Amino acid sequence: MRIRDLVYETGSALDANRGRSLLTILGIVIGIGAVIAMTALIGGIKQSLVGEMGLNQARMVYIYCWPGRDITLDDLTALEQRMPEYECLTAASLANAKATSPTKSVDVSVEGVLPSYFKVMGAKTTQGSFYTDEDESASALVAVLDQAAVHQLFGNPDEPVVGKSVQLNGVSYGIVAVMESSSPMSSNGTVWLPFSTCASRLTGNWAVNDISGLAAEDADMSTIASTTKDKLVSYFNMDEETADEDIYVQTMQSVIDELDAMMSSFQLMMTAVASISLLVGGIGIMNMMLTNVTERIREIGLRKALGARSSDITKQFLLESVCLCVVGGVIGIVVGYLGSFALTGLAGGMLDVGGESAAIVPVIDVQSVLMATGICVLIGILFGYYPARRAARLDPVESLRYQ
């Protein structure tokens, strides 16, 4: 029996039972759909995460520390010397202000940051360039806006605003740069000022609220969190007991780890759902193939009488069940991919990285499509084998007499 004959027989058999076949493969469709939806979703989340991260962001470390007193810029310099594993440490102080443009007035969050902050964050400008150390030491009246703030104040995130000015609580600042933001239309604006300017003009206080660091190129990212913690404890003479509550060190690695942990529990759940429906689907296929064999006993007897070997009959029925499963799998892949778009809305809310929810686009790769197809072939063989062997073992004389 040639491959071509096998394909022909399978095609006409499936064609003859179209309605029944479609119902039977529903379990496979759901199972494969779930697997594909899940992988497309996770792929999308990972990709949007990687897209969010600038080149430096993988090396970025966020440090929160409350040693019982305000942290000053002098502390920062001293810490920088004690921690060679960082290329640099930078400080931010946080405030709020009313920002006013010639046409509009909105509330924005203000961050007083050292110029190194932009480097640590791997921030990108859409226009202008960030302020410098000279601006910092001169407490210059300069400001960096993000696209969201530009959108709020000037009506269009891409409006050319460098050289124009913005008022914060009545004081006028020259805009030197606009920072790219991932969703300029939806989030509230942020304005960055030199640390010294913010302290003297807005907060009246030189305390550092947040420390961020850029790890050195050769730093070990897996241990940097704990060494940083130890050094902070010894520098500030903090109580070891309460250090866990007063110090929090977050690396990008730990964000990814947290996300992975969340994803893997989600993944486990989906895998369980998928395997149950694949199992049920497989049993459905087996049931249908057994019915098929019984209905076609005379045909099987005839084929054997005309010279079909047992192996020809096995192949014919096995290919039929494999094809059923693969058709189910292909439908499942399409359904799952479409379904993953619906799921991204759900997951977008859960995933809140860096304050702004990232836009997730499901990603499906060739590998998972091939794997899903492989699983279908496997199920087809697994659950089709018994009915196929049963058909092959039928006695031709008995089968021809069967009514």
Place this chain on the structure above:
Amino acid sequence: MLPVIDIRNVHRIYESAAGYTHALKGVSLQVQRGELLCIMGPSGSGKSTLMNILGCLDTPTSGTFMLEGADVSTLTDDELAELRATRLGFVFQSFNLLPHATVLRNVMLPLVYSDCPVGERRERAVRALRAVSLPEPYYDHRSNELSGGQMQRVAIARALVNDPAVILADEPTGNLDSATGDMVLSTFTRLRDEGKTIVLITHDPEVAAWADRTVHIRDGRLLTDEQERALLAADPTVRSST
């Protein structure tokens, strides 16, 4: 000359829940190449059992069966399948066509299992259908759209398509009117003249009249025509059981 079919002292005992049935009790039969043999016998006498053994669909409980000089009992299942595909042609009493397949597809079915190149199949099927005089317009009809006589001709074409040495036919004219039956039988005689060996089962003495030789089977035993006549002469009541 070596007989095409040579069975000696064949027994076939069926085992079933109801007990044993001794369907063939020491049957011996030789059929020569180019012979048209008729087997007659009453219902339940063992005709189909014998036919299944001759067709390599069933194996004797004891005894030997040589087909074209080869001992069938030593062959594996796959070798038997190959024998059925290439050396034997069946015509079943109930046609046994695939109802949803076209006439051509039905006739080409044995070619699938005899490893015939795809390109040759159509031509061979058409040649077989011409040999049974089925009109060309029917070739693409589904076989369940045909009349009984047309179906039987398709079934015979299917038996011919592999150019087998032996054709086995179980009541091939049982469902046909006498004109169509005569046409089928003249097809068989022509095939016989071309050198094929044909064994056909019938109840009908008119059909048996076409045969070169007739054997009778009674209760699992073979009788020659002469023995049958002698039996009937001695006890005319046995005829009624046919």
